[in-house]
Every structure is written in structure tokens, then in C-alpha cells.
Amino acid sequence: MNVAVIGAGVIGATVAARLAQKGAAVTLIEQATPGSGTTSTSYAWINSNGKEPPAYYNLNLAGLQAHMRLSPKDETGWLGLGGHVEFAVDDHHRDNLAARVKRLQGWGYGAEDISPEQAQTLLPDVRLPKGIQRIAHYTDEAYAYPAKYLAFMLTEARQAGVEMRTGVEVTSFEPEGDATALTLSDGSTLRVDKVVSAAGRWTRSVAALAGVDVPVREFTEPGDVVVGYLAVTNPLPVQLSRLITSPWLNVRPAGGGRLMLQALDLDATADPRNVPDPDSRLARTFLERLRALLANTEGARIETIMVGQRVMPEDGRTIVGPAPNLPWLYVVATHSGITLAPYLGEAIAAELFGEKQDAFEEFRIERFMTDTTYGQPYAPRKPGEQ
CATH class of the missing domain: 3.50.50.60 (FAD/NAD(P)-binding domain)
Structure with a gap:
């Protein structure tokens, strides 16, 4: 053939x-x-979290499991393991998180509620958001270096x-x-x-x-569902080996001590024809949110801003x-x-x-x-x- x-x-x-x-x-x-x-x-988050309906959940779970089987366990591997921690700080997010964790546990997915103390152990440099109402740890999720x-x-x-x-x-x-x-x-x-x-x-x-x-779908205007910002920092002395989802900023390691940042509420202006500079107002917003979330980021600067275009x-x-x-x-x-x-x-x-x-x-x-x-x-x- x-x-x-x-x-x-x-x-x-x-x-x-x-x-x-x-x-x-x-x-x-x-x-x-x-x-x-x-x-x-x-952003390369490897997961089957919140994927609906069940057939789509199962498809993504098969992908997650295939990555785990296939990725070499030495330096040639492409997976960052350690799971994913998600913080909820308002009633709506708390209730959503509780329902999602319960549903995922019923399907045998690695999902658990954890305490602020446990979160601090998993994320030594995190500054726990004020007013935390619930924290979830998805033990088997990963990020990839595509x-x-x-x-x-x-x-x-x-x-x-x-x-x-x-x-x-x-x-x-x-x-x-x-x-x-x-x-x-x-x-x-x-x-x-x-x-x-x-x-x-x-x-x-x-x-x-x-x-x-x-x-x-194809891109038509800024803020389309198919586009979103990603920002990558300079190397930083931060202990982080897993993904973080917070109400204001999502963070994952990007290699060599760098961090990749995502803030979905900022995507309303995302336009692949007009990508902001690393010293733009958008970059400063990313840095403000990063410094509020993680310690040892006072020297952070944005090296790269990208506008990703999703296949949708x-x-x-x-x-x-x-x-x-x-x-x-x-x-x-x-x-x-x-x-x-x-x-x-x-x-x-x-x-x-x-x-x-x-x-x-x-x-x-x-x-x-x-x-x-x-x-x-x-x-x-x-x-x-x-």
C-alpha cells in the first residue's frame, strides 16, 4: 500500500x-x-480531565496511557510527570471541582482532594492563593515537550x-x-x-x-476560540515539576528552568497577526500574576510570547x-x-x-x-x- x-x-x-x-x-x-x-x-497538557462525553474521555485516556507506555524513561523522554494541581477559590469553582473529581474517581482516573499542606509539599514554591476552598491533585497527568x-x-x-x-x-x-x-x-x-x-x-x-x-474552525478575529497566548520566561530558581491551574494563571515547566504561562482570560485579544512584544503590557500582566503565585520569580522576565492556533x-x-x-x-x-x-x-x-x-x-x-x-x-x- x-x-x-x-x-x-x-x-x-x-x-x-x-x-x-x-x-x-x-x-x-x-x-x-x-x-x-x-x-x-x-501548552501540551497530557490529560483526560473534563473531557466529555465518555467516548471522548476514553479516547483521551487512551492517549495518556499511550504516552506513558511509549516515552523513554531517560533523557530522550518527552514527558514531565508529577501530575497537576488545581486550585478553587470561589463557590462555583469549588462545586465544579468537587463534581469533576467525584466523576473522575468513579471512572478510575487518578484524581484526589488534597489539603493546603499537601499542596505546599507538592509545590514548595507556590504562594497559596487566598481564600482557597478546594484543591485537586490529578496524579497521572503530565506535560509534554512536543x-x-x-x-x-x-x-x-x-x-x-x-x-x-x-x-x-x-x-x-x-x-x-x-x-x-x-x-x-x-x-x-x-x-x-x-x-x-x-x-x-x-x-x-x-x-x-x-x-x-x-x-x-479557522481564525477570523482576535479572541477566537482557536487562538490563545503562551508566554515563556527566562530560567528561574523555582522548584516546579508539575502543572498548576489557578484562577489567574496556569503554569508548567518549559525546560532549562523556564516556565510556560497561560491565562485564558487574557486570550480575548489574541491575534496571530499581531503578537505582543516580550516587554508589552500583556507580558507585564503575566509577570505580575506569576510573582503573585510563585516564590523566587522576582527576576522573571518574558523571553517569548506566542499566539497558539488550536485545531478546533x-x-x-x-x-x-x-x-x-x-x-x-x-x-x-x-x-x-x-x-x-x-x-x-x-x-x-x-x-x-x-x-x-x-x-x-x-x-x-x-x-x-x-x-x-x-x-x-x-x-x-x-x-x-x-
Whole structure:
């Protein structure tokens, strides 16, 4: 089987590697450089926390478990372990947190209530927010270094014989029975049995070349659900080995003593065409919140501000499966790309080799043909939200 995989982010690279390891002849096509899309601007929180409905929870749990199995335990590993601590300081957030922990415990997920004293032990440098009403510890959650994961997968892909084509785009498809020919922007043509679109936020435009509407949202204005700020600090003498979610700031290690910061309420002005400078008012706000939350951050400065662009299907949930009436086109697009990549890569490869994946049934493209309302698109959960 000859396969073209479009998009060399974490999902595309994993699909390509797993297909090649099963014996397919695979060409991995990337319009820029590997990982230059959403993979490079992700908070990369590995979790199945607050994911609804149960089928989506199970999908994300499979991704979390796949990361735990796959990540090497030495310096080549890409996971930061230690779990995730979430603080609630108002009645609404407290009640939400209590309900979520109870539900997750019922499903066997690693979730527990902890005391301020226990939180201080887990987070030695945290300045506990005033008025804390509840604290949750999600013991099995992690954060990832996406570039390290991608490097691992690209190595596996190369060793399995995947051909990499970078700096080229697909400009057209010419179906030939159950197969197709791709024309690339350099003028070359590639004939394959299957195409896997793992094009992330470009999914809609790639699928449109085949005459298929795959409803993935695109950026239209500042503050869209598909965009959000991430800020990275200079190296700091802070003891932090896990994720923190607070009402004002989310924090995780970013490598080399740096911290990655996220504050979802600030995303209302996020615009990838106008990224604030590291000395901007936005940067100062991030620093004020960081200094209020963590000790030993008086010398903090923002080195980088990014505007991440999320891959967001219209109903917020993963799209995975063959395009209707096009046996040669398989599409995957998901907001949970970092979490799901190792699981989806294996499962998609298996399905393309004839092993139908029952776990995908609620995530096929056909659901949009029967429900054109889609519901509300999923947004990153602010503290206190389901």
C-alpha cells in the first residue's frame, strides 16, 4: 500500500511511522518544516480531565496511557510527570471541582482532594492563593515537550523508510478509481492508494481540494476560540515539576528552568497577526500574576510570547475516519492532538490495514451530515468550568 500523509506535526509523523512499520510505502508531505504548525505552539497538557462525553474521555485516556507506555524513561523522554494541581477559590469553582473529581474517581482516573499542606509539599514554591476552598491533585497527568516527541517519531519514521517531502504543498487531487494522484506545488505528481490528511488547522482547505467539507474552525478575529497566548520566561530558581491551574494563571515547566504561562482570560485579544512584544503590557500582566503565585520569580522576565492556533472541529471533538464516498481519503483533526498522537497514530494505521476501530465510531465525519448545528465548539476550560 502506497500512502501520502499530509502534515508533519505530532499526529502526521506518528501515523507515517506506524504505517511504514506495518509495511506501507509512505511519503510524509509538509508545507513548511516538521512541527511548525500547532505542534510548536501548544501548552501540551497530557490529560483526560473534563473531557466529555465518555467516548471522548476514553479516547483521551487512551492517549495518556499511550504516552506513558511509549516515552523513554531517560533523557530522550518527552514527558514531565508529577501530575497537576488545581486550585478553587470561589463557590462555583469549588462545586465544579468537587463534581469533576467525584466523576473522575468513579471512572478510575487518578484524581484526589488534597489539603493546603499537601499542596505546599507538592509545590514548595507556590504562594497559596487566598481564600482557597478546594484543591485537586490529578496524579497521572503530565506535560509534554512536543519537539522531543516529534524528534522521536521522525526518527522512527525515517528508520521505517518514510520519504519526507518538506516545503511543498498539495495543490490538487486527481482520483483514479479507488486511488488518487496528488499534484504538489513543485510540479511533481505522486500516485498513492491512500491519503491521510493530518493537516491540523489547514484541514478544511486540504479536504476542499477533494471536494469534501470537513468542518474545522479557522481564525477570523482576535479572541477566537482557536487562538490563545503562551508566554515563556527566562530560567528561574523555582522548584516546579508539575502543572498548576489557578484562577489567574496556569503554569508548567518549559525546560532549562523556564516556565510556560497561560491565562485564558487574557486570550480575548489574541491575534496571530499581531503578537505582543516580550516587554508589552500583556507580558507585564503575566509577570505580575506569576510573582503573585510563585516564590523566587522576582527576576522573571518574558523571553517569548506566542499566539497558539488550536485545531478546533466545529463541535470541539476529534474527527477521524475515511471521507464519505472517497475511499482513498482519510482525515484526522483534533483539538487534543498532543495527548492523542501516540494512540491515534497506532489506531489509524491499524484501521487503514483493515482493523476497524470501534473507538472511532462517535468521531466520524458523517456525524456532521446528520447534525448541522454542531453544538458549541469546545474551548479550553477556564477554572471552574466543566
